[in-house]
Amino acid sequence: MEAATVTTAAVHDLDLELVQRHRVGDAQAFDELYHRFDQMVFNLALRLSGDSEQAADLTQEIFLRVFRYIGQFRGHSSLKTWIFRIAVNHCRSCLGRKHLPMQPLAEEQADEERSGATIADPGRGPEELAVAADCGRRVAAGLCRLPESFRVAVVLRDLEGLSYEEIAEVLGVRIGTVRSRIARGREQLRSLLEGSP
Amino acid sequence: MSPLPSFLSRHPRHPLHPDAELLSAYLDDEVGLVEARGLESHLQTCDACRAQLRQLRGVVHQLSGLDRPSPPPWLVSQVRREVLYQKKESFWARLGSGFLQLPLATPVASAFSVLLSVGCLLLLFSAIGKGLGSGALSSLATYPGPVEAPKSDPNFVVTETTSEVAGRTFVRQEDKALWDYVLYDTAGQTESAGRERTVWVEQGLMPGPAPQASIDARSPEGRALLARYSDLGYLLADGSRVVMRYQRATLELRSGA
Numbered sequence A: 001m002e003a004a005t006v007t008t009a010a011v012h013d014l015d016l017e018l019v020q021r022h023r024v025g026d027a028q029a030f031d032e033l034y035h036r037f038d039q040m041v042f043n044l045a046l047r048l049s050g051d052s053e054q055a056a057d058l059t060q061e062i063f064l065r066v067f068r069y070i071g072q073f074r075g076h077s078s079l080k081t082w083i084f085r086i087a088v089n090h091c092r093s094c095l096g097r098k099h100l101p102m103q104p105l106a107e108e109q110a111d112e113e114r115s116g117a118t119i120a121d122p123g124r125g126p127e128e129l130a131v132a133a134d135c136g137r138r139v140a141a142g143l144c145r146l147p148e149s150f151r152v153a154v155v156l157r158d159l160e161g162l163s164y165e166e167i168a169e170v171l172g173v174r175i176g177t178v179r180s181r182i183a184r185g186r187e188q189l190r191s192l193l194e195g196s197p
Numbered sequence B: 001m002s003p004l005p006s007f008l009s010r011h012p013r014h015p016l017h018p019d020a021e022l023l024s025a026y027l028d029d030e031v032g033l034v035e036a037r038g039l040e041s042h043l044q045t046c047d048a049c050r051a052q053l054r055q056l057r058g059v060v061h062q063l064s065g066l067d068r069p070s071p072p073p074w075l076v077s078q079v080r081r082e083v084l085y086q087k088k089e090s091f092w093a094r095l096g097s098g099f100l101q102l103p104l105a106t107p108v109a110s111a112f113s114v115l116l117s118v119g120c121l122l123l124l125f126s127a128i129g130k131g132l133g134s135g136a137l138s139s140l141a142t143y144p145g146p147v148e149a150p151k152s153d154p155n156f157v158v159t160e161t162t163s164e165v166a167g168r169t170f171v172r173q174e175d176k177a178l179w180d181y182v183l184y185d186t187a188g189q190t191e192s193a194g195r196e197r198t199v200w201v202e203q204g205l206m207p208g209p210a211p212q213a214s215i216d217a218r219s220p221e222g223r224a225l226l227a228r229y230s231d232l233g234y235l236l237a238d239g240s241r242v243v244m245r246y247q248r249a250t251l252e253l254r255s256g257a
Helices: A002-023 A027-049 A054-072 A079-096 A125-143 A147-160 A164-171 A175-195 B020-027 B033-045 B047-064 B076-098 B109-142 B176-187 B220-228 B234-236
Strands: B162-165 B168-174 B196-202 B213-216 B240-244 B247-254
Touching: A002 A027, A002 A054, A002 B240, A027 A079, A027 A147, A027 B076, A054 A079, A054 B076, A079 A147, A079 A164, A125 A147, A125 A175, A125 B047, A125 B220, A147 A164, A147 A175, A147 B047, A147 B234, A164 A175, B020 B033, B020 B047, B033 B047, B047 B168, B076 B168, B109 B220, B168 B240, B213 B220, B220 B247, B234 B240, B234 B247
Parallel strands: B196 B240, B213 B247
Antiparallel strands: B162 B168, B168 B196, B240 B247
């Protein structure tokens, strides 16, 4: 527990230092900040939009917002949850207008890479990889069919590995609500996967 | 008979079994010690709940096994450029708002600033007239424009040229469609008028699918775009096309010439 507290404090100091360096115009701080969070932001956008091109556009817009408002970051939360909050709000406002995608579960994805639906494991043979890819496709498609609030909670927990407390901070809801959304999202996904061929 | 643990008696539909919410939180290690112990002792005797927990664990495993792709490598340079552009904009905005806060509203200060501006202009004109004037103005009058390869040279190669307009960098490229047409034409010993035409592609855009929209610069949309990025007019002036990113789409702007 003590080690975890020390690690959290160290990350927090690193966050503040990085932000401070960016404020004073350190060009390297931009690269560090971008590369520390780019995959996290891109994957969130990818899972919420279901399309890699749209996810790239959303990622760009999210980082522009991050750099525009970084002066307002006071370190009350971790930089990671602060960025996630911006990312989730931006994806919601952009995708909400067009409704989040609801793909039919049984529908074949024309291009699995487009939605990043493969399950990565380089140690497997071609047959196993094909099965895993099919499974990944079904899971990603199932995820796209979840209601938006459940999907965000499940993605933040099971794909991004945030704790319930962090998710509550990102979404601005209580921990009980997070617990309920994750459970209902997983339960719905389980039923969807059971019902799919 | 001992009373039921509180978490088991809360659910009227299945009074003896924990609900999915508790099982899900248990998987994430997000339940209290007492709840966890109670649930574990229940799971030891209940096949249905064990099966449900197993299924739920399978879903979590599948989700956490999904690939986590990296963003496209060109994105970093695009974000960096936009952030720099944003910084420049905010600098000028700050400067502008700071200037407006100066006590220019008072009549005396306004009159003084007008006199100062007129004086500066007079000084500038007299300097041009005396020393720099004749040479600089005459050289501007004979400025030949961009250096271009002679049309008669069959080995003429377009070298990479970049142009920075509207805070973006554009790379000059051959217009493939026109180039093919010219080759066919020159076989018939005809020189095409459109030979120098180029396409200016915004730096960072990867060669990929065709632009999602093609806009004539004279159309209302084209005029609105040019009003926003007026410098683009320089690139379109010789009939070239411009391919750029705008509002999360790749679009082509034609001069319409």
